[in-house]
Amino acid sequence: xxxxxxxxxxxxxxxxxxxxxxxxxxxxxxxxxxxxxxxxxxxxxxxxxxxxxxxxxxxxxxxxxxxxxxxxxxxxxxxxxxxxxxxxxxxxxxxxxxxxxxxxxxxxxxxxxxxxxxxxxxxxxxxxxxxxxxxxxxxxxxxxxxxxxxxxxxxxxxxxxxxxxxxxxxxxxxxxxxxxxxxxxxxxxxxxxxxxxxxxxxxxxxxxxxxxxxxxxxxxxxxxxxxxxxxxxxxxxxxxxxxxxxxxxxxxxxxxxxxxxxxxxxxxxxxxxxxxxxxxxxxxxxxxxxxxxxxxxxxxxxxxxxxxxxxxxxxxxxxxxxxxxxxxxxxxxxxxxxxxxxxxxxxxxxxxxxxxxxxxxxxxxxxxxxxxxxxx
Numbered sequence: 001x002x003x004x005x006x007x008x009x010x011x012x013x014x015x016x017x018x019x020x021x022x023x024x025x026x027x028x029x030x031x032x033x034x035x036x037x038x039x040x041x042x043x044x045x046x047x048x049x050x051x052x053x054x055x056x057x058x059x060x061x062x063x064x065x066x067x068x069x070x071x072x073x074x075x076x077x078x079x080x081x082x083x084x085x086x087x088x089x090x091x092x093x094x095x096x097x098x099x100x101x102x103x104x105x106x107x108x109x110x111x112x113x114x115x116x117x118x119x120x121x122x123x124x125x126x127x128x129x130x131x132x133x134x135x136x137x138x139x140x141x142x143x144x145x146x147x148x149x150x151x152x153x154x155x156x157x158x159x160x161x162x163x164x165x166x167x168x169x170x171x172x173x174x175x176x177x178x179x180x181x182x183x184x185x186x187x188x189x190x191x192x193x194x195x196x197x198x199x200x201x202x203x204x205x206x207x208x209x210x211x212x213x214x215x216x217x218x219x220x221x222x223x224x225x226x227x228x229x230x231x232x233x234x235x236x237x238x239x240x241x242x243x244x245x246x247x248x249x250x251x252x253x254x255x256x257x258x259x260x261x262x263x264x265x266x267x268x269x270x271x272x273x274x275x276x277x278x279x280x281x282x283x284x285x286x287x288x289x290x291x292x293x294x295x296x297x298x299x300x301x302x303x304x305x306x307x308x309x310x311x312x313x314x315x316x317x318x319x320x321x322x323x324x325x326x327x328x329x330x331x332x333x334x335x336x337x338x339x340x341x342x343x344x345x346x347x348x349x350x351x352x353x354x355x356x357x358x359x360x361x362x363x364x365x366x367x368x369x370x371x372x373x374x375x376x
Contacts, residue, residue, distance in 0.1 A: 008068065008246030016319060017244070021060050024314040025131035028053050032138040044166045050138050051167050055116030056310055057135055062110045063307040064243050065103050071238075071249045073107055075301065076294035081226075081257040086112030088223040089169055091214055094230060095203060095281060096174040099239045101230055104251045109170055111301040117167035121155070121174075121210055144210075155210070159217035171222070173214060175206035175274060197275060202285040206278050208271035215263055215270055222260055227277060229254040229284045229294070254284055254294035 007013050032053055038046035065071050075082065085108075094105055109115040120136075124143040127133040136143075142158035144151040162169070178184060180203065188204040197205065215225075232238060233250040242249075264270045288294055330338060 005246060014244050017064070019322065020311070020315050020318050021057075022131065023318050024060070025057050025135070028057050029131065029134045029138075032135065035138070047140075047166055051116035053116075054135055054139050056314075057131065058106060058115055059110060059307040059310050060314070061103060062107050062115065063311045065100070065107050066303045067308045069243045069246050069248050071243070071251060072300070073104055073251045073253060075108070075253050075255055075299040076296040077255040077257075077299060078296060081255060082299055084224070084257065086114050086168060089165070089218070089221050090171070091218065091222055091225045092170050092172045092228055093175055093211070093225060093277070094172060094228045095180070096176050096178065097180040097202075098230065098232070098237065100243060102172075103240070103243070104230055104253065105172060105228070107303075108253065108301070110307060111304060114168050114170050117165070117169045119162065119169050119171040121172075121214070152213070155213055156217055159214055162218065163221045165221075170226075171214065171218070173211055175208075175211050175278070176204035177207045178204070180204055198279055200278060200282045202282050203278050206274050208274050211274050212267045212270045215260070216265070216267070219260060219265070224260055225258045225263060227256045227258065227281065229281050229288075231285070231288050231294075233292070252288070252294055254288075254296060
C-alpha cells in the first residue's frame with residue numbers, strides 16, 4: 001500500500017475532510033442567508049449567486065468521487081444527446097438503487113456545468129438537516145411530505161416558481177420514491193399485481209403523481225426528459241464510506257433523451273408513458289447484467305479541476321487556523337482545555353458520521369411500505 005493509499009484509510013484524515021466540509025458549509029449557509037436581501041431587489045441575481053455558493057459546497061463531495069477515490073463514470077448514449085448536456089432545462093429520471101447514485105449524478109452535472117443549479121424533489125425531513133437541507137432551501141428546492149393530498153399545492157407552487165430560472169437546471173426525480181431493497185420490491189410488486197400493472201425485476205413501481213405534475217408545471221421551460229439507468233461494474237454496491245476510504249468504482253450510466261413533446265399532456269397517458277419507461281429501464285438492467293454493458297456509444301467526459309481547486313481553497317482557509325489552535329491548546333498544558341478540544345473533535349466526528357448516515361440504504365425511509373400496510 002502506497003503512502004497516499006494509506007492516508008486515505010486514516011480516520012484523522014476523514015475527520016479533517018469532514019471538518020472542511022461542515023465548516024465551509026456553515027459559512028456558505030450564512031452567506032446564503034445574507035443573500036436573501038437580494039431577493040426583493042434582484043431575484044435573478046440572488047439565484048445566480050446561490051448557484052455558485054451551492055457549487056462550492058456540493059463540488060467537495062464530487063471531488064471525493066472524482067479525485068479522492070478516482071471513480072470512473074462512463075456514459076452510454078448517442079452524440080446528439082450528449083451535445084445537448086448543459087444546454088437546456090431538463091427533467092432527470094434516475095434509478096434509486098445505490099447509496100451514491102446521487103453522487104454519480106452530481107459528477108455528470110459538474111462536468112457539464114450545471115451542478116450548482118441542479119434541483120431535486122426532496123423529502124421534507126431533509127429541510128431540517130444542516131448543510132444539505134439548508135443549502136437546498138436557498139436553492140428553491142421543492143420539498144414534499146410524500147403524501148400527495150398534502151403535497152399537491154406545495155409541489156405545484158414550487159415547480160411553477162422555477163419557470164423563469166436563469167441557469168440551465170437539471171431537475172432530478174426519483175420516481176420510485178425510495179431506494180430499492182428486496183423488502184420494498186416485494187411489497188411494490190404486490191401493489192403492481194393488485195393494480196394490474198406489469199411487474200418489474202430491478203425497480204420499484206414508479207410513483208406517477210410527481211412526474212406528471214413536474215411535466216405539466218415545467219412544460220414550456222423544460223426541453224426534454226433524460227432517462228438515466230445506473231450500474232456499477234463487477235456487481236459492486238458502493239457506499240459513501242467506501243469513497244471516503246479511497247475505493248475506486250466504475251460507474252456506467254445509460255442516458256436516453258426524450259423531447260418533452262413526445263410525452264402526453266393528459267395525466268393518465270403520461271402516467272402510462274412512465275410505466276412503459278420503467279419496463280424499458282428493467283430491460284436495460286437485464287441487458288447490463290447479461291452483457292456487462294449498456295447499448296449505445298461510450299463517452300467519458302473529462303473531469304474538471306474546479307472541484308479539486310475549490311476543496312484545496314477551503315482546506316487552506318480552514319485547516320491552518322485549526323492546526324494553530326490545536327497546537328496552542330496542547331502547548332498550554334491545561335487539562336480542561338485539552339479535554340474540551342477532544343470533546344469538540346468527538347462531536348465533529350459524530351456529526352460527520354450522521355451526515356454520511358443520511359445516504360445509507362439501511363437508514364432509508366419506510367416509504368414504499370405504506371401501500372402494503374393499507375392492504376393489511
